[in-house]
Every structure is written in C-alpha cells, then in structure tokens.
Amino acid sequence: MILNVYTIIMLFASALTGILAIPAWFMSYRMYAMWKQSLHAEAKTDIENKSYLLLLMATVIVIIKLLSWPFFYVTLQSYVPEIRGAMCIFGVTQFDPSMSNALQLLKPLVFFLIGGWLLLNQLDRRAETSPLFRRKFLFLHLISFMVIADSVGDFIYFAGLKTEGSVACCTTFFDLPERATALLPLSILGAEYERYMLPAYYSFNVMLVIFMAVSYRGVRNIAPDKNNIMGATLSGAVLAALTAAVTIFAMFEVIAPRLMKLPYHHCIYCMWQYVPDSILITALFIIGVFLPCWALLLNMLGRHQETDATLRTYIMNIYFAGAVSLSASLLMVTLHLALE
Amino acid sequence: MKAHIMNRKAAPAAVIIAVSAVVSLLTIILHKQSVSVCSYDGEDIMSIYEVNIKIKNGGMLRFCSVYCAEAWFRENSPEAASVTVTDELTGEKLDASLAIFVESDVVSVAATNNRIHVFKDEYQAREHAKQYNGRIVDNPFSLSK
Numbered sequence: 001m002i003l004n005v006y007t008i009i010m011l012f013a014s015a016l017t018g019i020l021a022i023p024a025w026f027m028s029y030r031m032y033a034m035w036k037q038s039l040h041a042e043a044k045t046d047i048e049n050k051s052y053l054l055l056l057m058a059t060v061i062v063i064i065k066l067l068s069w070p071f072f073y074v075t076l077q078s079y080v081p082e083i084r085g086a087m088c089i090f091g092v093t094q095f096d097p098s099m100s101n102a103l104q105l106l107k108p109l110v111f112f113l114i115g116g117w118l119l120l121n122q123l124d125r126r127a128e129t130s131p132l133f134r135r136k137f138l139f140l141h142l143i144s145f146m147v148i149a150d151s152v153g154d155f156i157y158f159a160g161l162k163t164e165g166s167v168a169c170c171t172t173f174f175d176l177p178e179r180a181t182a183l184l185p186l187s188i189l190g191a192e193y194e195r196y197m198l199p200a201y202y203s204f205n206v207m208l209v210i211f212m213a214v215s216y217r218g219v220r221n222i223a224p225d226k227n228n229i230m231g232a233t234l235s236g237a238v239l240a241a242l243t244a245a246v247t248i249f250a251m252f253e254v255i256a257p258r259l260m261k262l263p264y265h266h267c268i269y270c271m272w273q274y275v276p277d278s279i280l281i282t283a284l285f286i287i288g289v290f291l292p293c294w295a296l297l298l299n300m301l302g303r304h305q306e307t308d309a310t311l312r313t314y315i316m317n318i319y320f321a322g323a324v325s326l327s328a329s330l331l332m333v334t335l336h337l338a339l340e
Numbered sequence: 341m342k343a344h345i346m347n348r349k350a351a352p353a354a355v356i357i358a359v360s361a362v363v364s365l366l367t368i369i370l371h372k373q374s375v376s377v378c379s380y381d382g383e384d385i386m387s388i389y390e391v392n393i394k395i396k397n398g399g400m401l402r403f404c405s406v407y408c409a410e411a412w413f414r415e416n417s418p419e420a421a422s423v424t425v426t427d428e429l430t431g432e433k434l435d436a437s438l439a440i441f442v443e444s445d446v447v448s449v450a451a452t453n454n455r456i457h458v459f460k461d462e463y464q465a466r467e468h469a470k471q472y473n474g475r476i477v478d479n480p481f482s483l484s485k
Contacts, residue, residue: 085450087383168453171381175411264412265381274382277367280360317349324353328360335364340371 001159002082006075010158013068017061018151024061025144027054032137048130051137055121058140062114065147068154069107070283075158076100077273084166088269091169092161099157106153110146112290116297117143123302123314131304139301170267174252181252181266194254198337201250204243205330211239212292212323216316233299233315236292244289259336281332288326291318380408383451388431389458392424393481405454406441410480423481427460436481440465444474456480 001007031054034047076089086092093100117139124132173179185193215232256271257263259278271278295318302311376385379401391409393401396419403409406425413420423436428448440459446468448454456477459465469475 085447085453087381087451091451166447166450169381169383169451171383171408171411171452175381260382262380262382264415267381270382275367275371277363280363284360320349320353324356328357331357332360332364335361336368339365339368 002079002161002163004078006071006078007158010068010071010075010154013064013071014151014154014158017064017068017147018155020057020061021144021147021151024054024058025141025148028058028137028140028144032134032141035133035137044130048133051133054140058144059118059121061147062118062143065110065150066114068150069111072103072107072154073272079161080273082163084163085169086167087169087171088267088273090173090267090269091167094167094169095161096157099153099160103150103153103157106146106150108286110143110150112293113139113143113146115290116294116301119294119298119314119318120301123298123307123310126310127304127306129306131306132302135301170270171265174266175264179252179266181249185249185253197250197254200246201255202330204239204246205326208236208239208243208289208292209323209326209330211236212319212326216319216323229299229312229315233292233296236319237296240289240292247285247289255333255337258340259333261340275336277332281329284325284329284332288322288329291322291325294318295322376402378402378404378408380404380412381452383408383449386449388426388428389448389454390426391436392433394421394424395419396421405449405452406456406458406480407449407452407454410456413481417483420481420483423483425458425481428457429459429461429464432460434460436479437483439479441477441479442469442474443477444469444472446472446474 031047031051035044039047073089076092079092080086080088083092083095086094093104117136120132120136120139124130124136174181182193185197189196215236218232251268251271252266256268256278257265259275260271262270262274268282272282295315298314298318299311302314377383378385380403383404385402385404389405391403391406393403393409393413395401395416401412403412409423409425413423424433425436425439426433427439438460440462442457442459442465443455444457446455446457448457457465457468457474459468465476
C-alpha cells in the first residue's frame, strides 16, 4: 500500500460510507416495504419520523460518495512520483488494470445514481404527502448496494497497490496507431478522421446547449396530460449520450494533444496534469451531460399528480444548469484552441 | 416577476461562465512549455537518454527516449534535418548515423518501455547485447529514406 494523506482520506471515506451504507441498505428496503398508500395518516407519520435518521445518514453517505469520484483521481495522481515509469494516472492504474478499470466505470455510475437520488429526495420533500416515498427508498436501497460495492472496491484497490516493479505509461498505449479512440473514427470517417473530430465535437455540444436552452423555456408550456415531457427528456438524454461519446473521442484524438501542445500524445490523464484548467473543463462537461440524463431519471421516477408543477420547475432548472455548465466547458476549450 | 426570476438565475450563470473564461485565460498565459520535457509525450527528460531532432525550419525537438523520437520520426521524417542521440555510457551527444543501437531486455525509460539503447562504441554495444539478451538493430532515424 502507498500510504500518504490522500490514501488515508480515501480509505477513511470508503470505510465511513461503506459502514453506513450497510444499515442504509437494510433500512431503506424496510421503509419501502412498510409504506403503503392505504395506511392511515398516523401510521404514515410514524414511518416518516423513523425515516429522518435514515435520510440524514443517506445524505451524508451520498455527499461523501459524490466527492470521492474526483478524489479517487487526486489520490491516483499523488502516486505518480512513487511508481517507476508512471508519468500520469494511467501509469498508476497499470498496476492493477482490471480493478482500476472496474472502479473507473463504477464511480461515474454511482455519481450519476446519487445525483438522481438527491434530486428525487428533494422533489419528494417539496410535496405535502411524500408521494415518492416508496420510490425514493427503493432507489436508495439500490444506491446503498452500489456504495457498498464501491467502498469495498476502494479498499481492495488502494490497500493492494504496491510500488515494486515498474510500469509502462500512456505513450505505449494511447499513442499507438491501433488505439481504440483512433480505430473507430478511422473506420467511420476514413483516414482524415481528425479533420472531422472538432466540427463533430462543436456540433454535438452546441446542439445540446441549444436543446437545453430551448427546453428550459419549453417545458413549462407542455400540456400536462401528454407524454411530451417524457419525449423531451428522453431526447435530451439520448443527445447527451451521443455528445459524451463524440466528446470522449475528440478529447483523446484532437483536443488533448492541442491543449498540451503535444500533437502526438493522446492522453487525457496527462492533459489534466499539464493543463490544470482542463480538470475544470472535464468537470463542467461531465455535469453538462449528466444533467439532461438526471432530468430523464427524475421525470421517470418523480412523476405524480402532486409533484407535476414542481417537477417541471426542477427539469427547467436542470436544463438551465446544464446549458450553463456545457457552455462554460465549450468556452474554455475554444479559448485554448484559439489562443494557444 | 418573471424577469426577476430570470435575473436571479442569469447572474450566477454569468459568473460561472466568466470565472471559467478567466481560469482558462490565466492557464494559457501561465502555461509555458517547460524546456526539459519530451516533445512527444511531455515526460521529463533524463539527459543520458535524450534524443534531439533538428527540424528544417530551424527548430529543435527534444525527446525523452528513442521510443518517442522514433514515433515522431515515423510520421515526420521529411521535416527532420538531423538527429542527435546520446551515448548511454558517456552522455556524449553524437549524430544518429554514427551511433550503434541495441535492443535488449533492459528498459531505460520506464514510462515508454523503451528498450533501445544507444552506444558510441561498438564493443560496448556488443557487450550490452551479450549481457542483456539483446541484438544490434538498424538506425531508426535514417534521413536518406
């Protein structure tokens, strides 16, 4: 194990969230099973009173877990000088690639689900009779399980990392002609695929910003008895997923090399350390594409007669925040490309 | 009322966008490429393994290893005017056409997994090859191609 202050904080956060998530997992299912619409008011109040501690605990868990995703990378970055051959986070991940890849997939999923749950919980609290009570506790039950898995994964990964031996870093992986981020665009767009990557990046990102800006104004006016909101949020989420895919390829192939001024180096991890504001660019982009997906999730789980008006306001605000976040990310990339 | 709500949202949005722009501008201003990093992947350069490629417009590119220099050279050989490598034993810089290249089990720059070593002296090159399961390979920076 590489023991430094980051490892200690990471392990402490994992232990805390993992331990708290176990009772949350059991209790959330119990709350879900106990709550029925047919219950009389006193029984409902009694269950609601019992749920406060669980909700408080859940809020602590999810907020720590939200922060643990970026902190995971901060911790890996702190190991770079300790590992022979590592010049960026990618080198560190090569000590246990299967575990680090699993965690790198699990963490954004946990982050996404947690964001969705926080919004759902907030929506339910705004309503008078907690119409989403069962759904939010069933959702919390799922999240608690994911949090336990993530925390156990963190423990196994960070406790098992060794500094012996050396690793080959990103140059031998991301800069090979047969890298995955080059092969796919090459097969679709042909040999001159790099020429089309930036226009594709801008087209999708601008389309998503426009979609969110238009939807921000449009959601309020959609008739409540129609499925138009579902259609709008579904379109937004699909567009966000496409934008994310195009942007990931563009980042590796065109944007990262240009931001780093290393035209043949296609490593995002290196970009984060050589061009520090690219961390903010990435964070704003992630929030910008997650928000339309959260809008869809909230619309799927938060629909109820009692929450209809609040849900619309939430979706509008989500789109507004998404448009701002994605615009800021685009502006930062554009400044770099134009001025460097 | 509606305009008030819009203003209430527009102000933080404008702040977020303005702060992002300022952060980027500051990074661009402060971001000066360090002179001692590899022109291919940004890795720190150890002078004993350094490869320099002089390009035809007069500029000089510095690389951390033969691996990175070769990767650049494969794509851009017409731009190269001359290639200088470093003798691993003495640190002496010499033209690549005069050097002996040995591929062996020893990794010189771990980040790139570089196994190609540069020697000025042929005897030393053969000794290294014998000792570390290596073989002498062609100069990867042939300007005549």
